Structure formats: structure tokens, C-alpha cells
Amino acid sequence: MTTSLTLTRPQKAAAILVAMGKPAAGRLLKFFKQEELKSLIDAARMLRTIPQADLEKIVAEFEAEFTEGAGLLDSADKMDTLLNETLSPEEVSAIMEGRQKKPDAGPLPVWPQVEKLDAARIGGFLAGEHPQTGALVLSKLSSQLAAQVLLTLEKPLRAEVMKRMVTMASAPQAAVxxxxxxxxxxxxxxxxSKDTSSGQARLASVLNEMDKAQLDEVIQDLESVGTPDLAGVKARVFSFDDMHLLSQKARVLVFDGLSTDVVTLALRGAPEELTEAVLSAIGARARRMIESELSMGSEGIALADIMQARKTVASATVRLSREGAFELPGAQPASEAA
Known part of the structure; x- marks a missing residue:
């Protein structure tokens, strides 16, 4: 792109003034009318970094001398400095009169907003797009989110998108x-397609603080009043009593990061099926230690401590699910639960 063809005349003038530096620019500013100075201020605020080569072309157009080292501009700040140091406060105030209203910043950047969306929602959008578009979008996302989105795509589309990610060079700004x-x-x-994921997450975080009986009762209440997007809430809800519904691989991941003391405490008073599901995901040595502790009974151990340990296990499970390690039972078909 040729800068000289895309910048307005006031923008070119502002670029040269900043390049000249304060002493020379200050002497020239005295010869501008107020309306011209307003145009220069507007132009300077619209400028960004200008490469050295393009700045030389601008200087050549004005047939002026070019001082080395002025290729990079922070035009708005430097123009303000030039004005404040070369004009009186009264003159600056007169120029800036009526310009106190902050200009419209324009729409928010897209990609930070996309990062907050569910992977399934992004995948649903990409399912109707060309694989090249999918590759471009995923290249703009964090690796974690991009991986989750890829897993939501049908295998043929997923393969095409990944193939294009491998060979894709920098996308033209117009395409982006x-x-x-x-x-x-x-x-x-x-x-x-209003995003309700944040609301679902907030409600799920509240429900995850309840025990199984309370949770089941509240879910029934939500169903009876026709709560919208309840499936999304259920997909984020998990209690310790649901541990046996997780796959063996998921249970191994959960208990690999928990101490035996927490696991032992959480299993006190637990049903046999649940206890076996947990112990089957733990190494043989740790299992023997836990079974030995459980055989001594639960006398003298506060129920509140047991419930807190179970919440710790459930919280670790939810965290790993959010990180994409596996899906919670509420988010997967019943046939997938082991």
C-alpha cells in the first residue's frame, strides 16, 4: 500500500511537523490559522506508525528536507506536546474549544470477545463456513480454545481446517x-444467538455448592418453571455422587492431582459403587492406604469435613472439564459414560 495515496493532505502535514521536531515545527505552527491547526490535530489523531520509506515519499512531495530518525510516530501525543510547548495556554484553549467530546472509539475488538464464547457455539458457526475461514478463525484463538472448537467439528471438516492451518500464511488484512x-x-x-454461557456458568457454580439431594430438588424446580438453556447449566453441574458416571480415563485424571487424605475423607460413608469407582482410578499402593483408613470407620470425623472434601473433588473435576480434559456427565450422551 502506498502511504502517499492514502493519507490526506492534513495527515501528510501533521506527519512532517512531527518528523521535524519541536524547534522547527514550533516556528511553523505560528503561521497556521486556527482552522488549519484544528485540521492538523484531527489528522494527527488518526495517524499510526508510518514506515521510514513512506515518510520519505511524503517529504519528497512537499520538497522539504528530511531529518533522519523520524520514521516512527506517536502522532497524537507529539502533536499535543508541540502545541503546548509552542503556543500559549489561551491559544491552545481557543484551538481546542468545542473538541472536548471524546471521539467514538468504534466497535470493540472481535477476538477477545470470541475467546469468551463456548467452543460449541464457535464450532456451530464454523460448520457453515469454508474450511479456510475456519483455519483463519482458529489461528486467532488461544491454543486451548482452538483445540476445543476443533473437537466440535465433524471429522471431514476438521481435517480440512487443520490442513489449511498447516499451510496458511499471513492472511490479508482485507480478508481478516x-x-x-x-x-x-x-x-x-x-x-x-445471544450468549448465555456466562449466566449458565454463574448458576452452575451456585448449584455445585449443593449436595446431591439439594441439587436434584433445585434442578426439578428449574425444569418445572421452564428455565431456558437448562441443558447448558446441567452440562456444567457436577457433584461427588456423580463420580461413577465419569469415564475411567476422566476419573484417573481427577484423582491424579488429589492427595490421598482428601480422597479418603471424601469416601467416608460413600456407597459401595461410588467407592469402587474412585478406588479403581487410583494406583495400587494409594488404594491400599485408603482402604486401610476406611476400614477403621468414620467415628469422630465431622460430617462438614467429609462434605468439604467431596466439594474439593467435585471442584477439581469441574475445573478439568472447563480446561477441555473431558466432558461432565451432563454434557455427554449416556452411552459414553463408563
Missing amino acids: RIVENQIRARLLDGSS
Whole structure:
């Protein structure tokens, strides 16, 4: 892109003034009219970094001398400094009169907003797009979220998207803007696809503080009043009593990061089926230690301590699920639960 063809005349003038530095620019500013100075201020606020080569072309257009080292600009700040140090406060105030209103910052960046969405929702959007679009979108996301999104795609589309991610070079800015506009219109701003994931997560975090009996009762109440997006809430809810519904692989991941003391305490008074599901996911040595402790009974151990240990296990399970290690029972078909 040729800068000289895309910058306005006031922007070119502002670039040269900043490049000249305060002494020379200050002398020139005295010769500008107030309306011209207003135009320069507006122009400077719209400028970004200008490469050295493009700045030389601008200077050549004005047939002026170019001082080495002025290729990079922070135009708005430097223009403000030039004005404040070369003009009186009264002159600056007169120039800036009527310009106190902050300019519209424009729409928020797309990608930080996309990072907050559920992987399934992003995957649903990409399912109707070209694989090249999918590759571009995933290249803009964190590795963790991109992996989760890939797993939601059908295998043929997933393969095509990954193939393009391998061979994709830097995407043209025009193409990126088109995709961003589509995402903003269809994924972020559309009322029909309003994001409720944060609300689901908040409610699920409350429900995860309840014991199994309380949780079941509350879920029934939510169903009876027709709570919208209840499936999304259930997918985030988990109690210690559901541990046997997890796959063996998932249980191994959960208990690999927990101490035997916590596991032992959580298992006190637990049903036989649940106890076996937990112990089967623990190494032989740790299992023998836990079984020995459990055989001594639970006399003198506070129920509150047992419930706290179970919450610790449930919280670790929910955390691993959010990180994409596995799905909670409420989010997977019954046939997948082991």
C-alpha cells in the first residue's frame, strides 16, 4: 500500500511537523490559522506508525528536507506536546474549544470477545463456513480454545481446517476484516444467538455448592418453571455422587492431582459403587492406604469435613472439564459414560 495515496493532505502535514521536531515545527505552527491547526490535530489523531520509506515519499512531495530518525510516530501525543510547548495556554484553549467530546472509539475488538464464547457455539458457526475461514478463525484463538472448537467439528471438516492451518500464511488484512465483520454480525451481535454461557456458568457454580439431594430438588424446580438453556447449566453441574458416571480415563485424571487424605475423607460413608469407582482410578499402593483408613470407620470425623472434601473433588473435576480434559456427565450422551 502506498502511504502517499492514502493519507490526506492534513495527515501528510501533521506527519512532517512531527518528523521535524519541536524547534522547527514550533516556528511553523505560528503561521497556521486556527482552522488549519484544528485540521492538523484531527489528522494527527488518526495517524499510526508510518514506515521510514513512506515518510520519505511524503517529504519528497512537499520538497522539504528530511531529518533522519523520524520514521516512527506517536502522532497524537507529539502533536499535543508541540502545541503546548509552542503556543500559549489561551491559544491552545481557543484551538481546542468545542473538541472536548471524546471521539467514538468504534466497535470493540472481535477476538477477545470470541475467546469468551463456548467452543460449541464457535464450532456451530464454523460448520457453515469454508474450511479456510475456519483455519483463519482458529489461528486467532488461544491454543486451548482452538483445540476445543476443533473437537466440535465433524471429522471431514476438521481435517480440512487443520490442513489449511498447516499451510496458511499471513492472511490479508482485507480478508481478516471481512471475517471479523461476519463474526461481529452473526456470532456476537445477533439477538438469535445471544450468549448465555456466562449466566449458565454463574448458576452452575451456585448449584455445585449443593449436595446431591439439594441439587436434584433445585434442578426439578428449574425444569418445572421452564428455565431456558437448562441443558447448558446441567452440562456444567457436577457433584461427588456423580463420580461413577465419569469415564475411567476422566476419573484417573481427577484423582491424579488429589492427595490421598482428601480422597479418603471424601469416601467416608460413600456407597459401595461410588467407592469402587474412585478406588479403581487410583494406583495400587494409594488404594491400599485408603482402604486401610476406611476400614477403621468414620467415628469422630465431622460430617462438614467429609462434605468439604467431596466439594474439593467435585471442584477439581469441574475445573478439568472447563480446561477441555473431558466432558461432565451432563454434557455427554449416556452411552459414553463408563
